[in-house]
Amino acid sequence: MNDFEFNDRQQLDDYIQSKQSTATQRKTANDINRFRTWLATQNCHEPPENISPAQLDILIGHFIMPLKKADDSNYEPDTITSFHRSIERYLTNKNYKYNILTNPLFRTSRAVVAAKRKELKQQGLGNRPQKAEALTTDEENLLWETAQLGPHDPVTLIRTMWFFNTKLFGLRGSDENRKLHWGDVCLKCDENGEEYLEFNERQTKTRDGNTGYTRPFQPKMFPNKISPHKCPIMHYREYQKHRPAETLSNDSPFYLAVCHNRAPGSQLWYKKPLGENSLRTMMKNMANAISLPGKKTNHSVRKTMCTNLLHAGIAPTNIVQLSGHKNVASLNNYATASRNQQQLMCNILMNPTPITSDTVPVNYTSRSPLKPLNKSPLIKQPCTANSHTLSAHSSVYSAVEHTTMNTATDPPTLFAGAVFHGGVFNITVHDGLQTSQNINKHKRRRIIYSDSDSSQ
Numbered sequence: 001m002n003d004f005e006f007n008d009r010q011q012l013d014d015y016i017q018s019k020q021s022t023a024t025q026r027k028t029a030n031d032i033n034r035f036r037t038w039l040a041t042q043n044c045h046e047p048p049e050n051i052s053p054a055q056l057d058i059l060i061g062h063f064i065m066p067l068k069k070a071d072d073s074n075y076e077p078d079t080i081t082s083f084h085r086s087i088e089r090y091l092t093n094k095n096y097k098y099n100i101l102t103n104p105l106f107r108t109s110r111a112v113v114a115a116k117r118k119e120l121k122q123q124g125l126g127n128r129p130q131k132a133e134a135l136t137t138d139e140e141n142l143l144w145e146t147a148q149l150g151p152h153d154p155v156t157l158i159r160t161m162w163f164f165n166t167k168l169f170g171l172r173g174s175d176e177n178r179k180l181h182w183g184d185v186c187l188k189c190d191e192n193g194e195e196y197l198e199f200n201e202r203q204t205k206t207r208d209g210n211t212g213y214t215r216p217f218q219p220k221m222f223p224n225k226i227s228p229h230k231c232p233i234m235h236y237r238e239y240q241k242h243r244p245a246e247t248l249s250n251d252s253p254f255y256l257a258v259c260h261n262r263a264p265g266s267q268l269w270y271k272k273p274l275g276e277n278s279l280r281t282m283m284k285n286m287a288n289a290i291s292l293p294g295k296k297t298n299h300s301v302r303k304t305m306c307t308n309l310l311h312a313g314i315a316p317t318n319i320v321q322l323s324g325h326k327n328v329a330s331l332n333n334y335a336t337a338s339r340n341q342q343q344l345m346c347n348i349l350m351n352p353t354p355i356t357s358d359t360v361p362v363n364y365t366s367r368s369p370l371k372p373l374n375k376s377p378l379i380k381q382p383c384t385a386n387s388h389t390l391s392a393h394s395s396v397y398s399a400v401e402h403t404t405m406n407t408a409t410d411p412p413t414l415f416a417g418a419v420f421h422g423g424v425f426n427i428t429v430h431d432g433l434q435t436s437q438n439i440n441k442h443k444r445r446r447i448i449y450s451d452s453d454s455s456q
Contacts, residue, residue, distance in 0.1 A: 023175065024089070031086035038063050048087065049094035053105040060087060060100065060109035064116055077117040077126040084113050133294040134303040136339065144230060148286040151238045154258040154269035161239050162255065162282050164232045166301040169199045169219045170323040173298025174280045182243075183250025187236065195233050197221040201324075216321045242269035255279060306334035311341075 035048065039059065048056060067083065068074055088100050100106040120126060135143075143149045149160045165171050165180065186198050199219045224231040240248070247256060247270070256270035257278070280298065287296035302323070309319045316328045325331065337345070 021175070027082070028086045028089045031083050032090045034083075035063055035087060047094075049091055049096045053098050053103070057100075057106045057109045060084070060106070061112035064109065064112050067116070074120055074123065074125060077120045080113060080116050080120070084109075131295070132297040132299040132303055134307040134334075134338070135292075135296070135300055139292055140304070142290060142292070143286060146290045148289060150229070151235055154242065157235065157239055157242070157269070158255060158258070158274065159282055159286060160235050162279070163301060164221060164235065165199075165254075166298070167305045168221045168232060170302065170305060173283065173300075173302055174276075177255065177298075178276055178279050180254040181250060182248060182252045182254050185236070185254065187233070195223065197232060197236055219322055242267055244268050244271065303334055306331060307336075307338065310335055311338065 032048070039045070039048070042059070042062075044051070044059065051059065064080060064084065067080060085101070091098075091100065098105055100109060117126070143163075147156055149163055150156050151160065162177060165177060165185070166173050169185075171177050171180070184200050186200065187195060188198050189195055197220065201218070221232040223233050228234070243256060246252070253273040255274040257272050257274045259269060259271040262268060283296050283298045283300050286292075287300075306319060306323055309322075310316070310331065316331050319331060320326075320328055323331075
């Protein structure tokens with residue numbers, strides 16, 4: 001009976017393990033092997049799960065403190081944290097009684113991790129120099145112009161399908177594409193007879209089936225009427241035509257390897273499933289072929305999707321519904337200014353617009369007294385927004401004294417980027433930070449706007 005219970009438990013553990021991310025399993029195994037090898041150098045040959053908490057806490061700290069790469073260079077701070085978490089995952093799988101990330105018995109090793117991260121940051125690490133870069137519009141166009149994308153041959157066609165699925169469906173570049181099945185992407189028609197592709201999601205990193213969180217809609221690809229040669233529907237049909245009949249079942253892998261020994265003129269371009277390494281290097285191979293600058297990886301395409309939508313002004317709440325992120329805060333990594341935007345900001349700072357008699361800054365303080373409109377001098381300030389100058393007839397008039405600007409609630413700042421066409425606007429300016437003591441202590445300020453040809 002005991003043998004049966006043991007075998008039955010092992011069977012369940014193996015099943016649970018098989019459903020974990022292969023990348024996470026590989027990372028955990030590599031890190032724990034590194035830890036166990038180090039333990040052997042300290043004359044500790046016990047497996048980590050058999051070591052007492054007090055001793056293990058000290059051992060983990062001494063392992064983390066000098067941790068470096070094989071070439072004696074330093075790791076990034078996040079990599080140090082990942083080693084720590086790998087040890088925790090291993091111990092959890094071994095039913096260790098204590099969580100080294102939260103239990104007070106392991107406060108010393110946690111403090112060592114924090115100190116190590118601070119030390120590496122002081123050395124200038126932690127700025128993610130190896131992070132993937134989004135594609136610029138010119139770089140993406142170059143991929144099409146140089147036939148890295150398109151229906152021209154088996155290789156470019158499979159790359160194009162991967163590119164569309166990653167950018168337009170928001171799939172993660174490697175893992176989610178690797179799990180994709182042919183039946184997960186369906187060709188459908190709307191009520192007007194127009195075709196579109198719809199994605200039916202299975203398990204993903206953030207939606208693993210153990211929570212009620214799902215996509216609010218099924219992502220879709222529509223025909224590209226502006227650039228028909230980049231139409232995803234056309235490429236899907238072309239890819240379907242070149243697949244063997246037995247690979248058109250719903251459970252067949254979506255990505256297939258090129259059949260290099262096919263008969264001349266054969267329409268069957270593909271055969272067995274595409275290898276994981278080929279999927280993982282899709283973007284890297286294309287970028288290297290045409291010498292794109294910067295670090296371009298599979299994640300670059302997903303990053304391009306989020307960055308393009310953010311820069312186009314699409315609401316982040318809508319973007320996460322397509323990208324599959326759990327919350328809007330996850331988009332912060334994609335909200336960075338593009339290279340062109342950074343250059344624009346630099347140019348503005350290097351070559352500021354000179355102040356003339358026609359462009360007198362509005363000096364404002366929230367504590368200055370409000371004067372009657374018919375007795376106050378009107379201070380004229382053209383409304384500007386970043387590098388864009390609004391209509392020459394647009395002006396903002398402030399019925400306040402010409403005093404020193406006090407806070408970021410300066411009216412031109414509040415209205416930066418706005419275009420007005422006349423009218424009176426009442427705004428509320430708070431005196432200092434809103435707290436429980438002064439949240440109701442605010443003053444009203446009236447900002448009068450009119451066109452320059454007005455009677456005022």
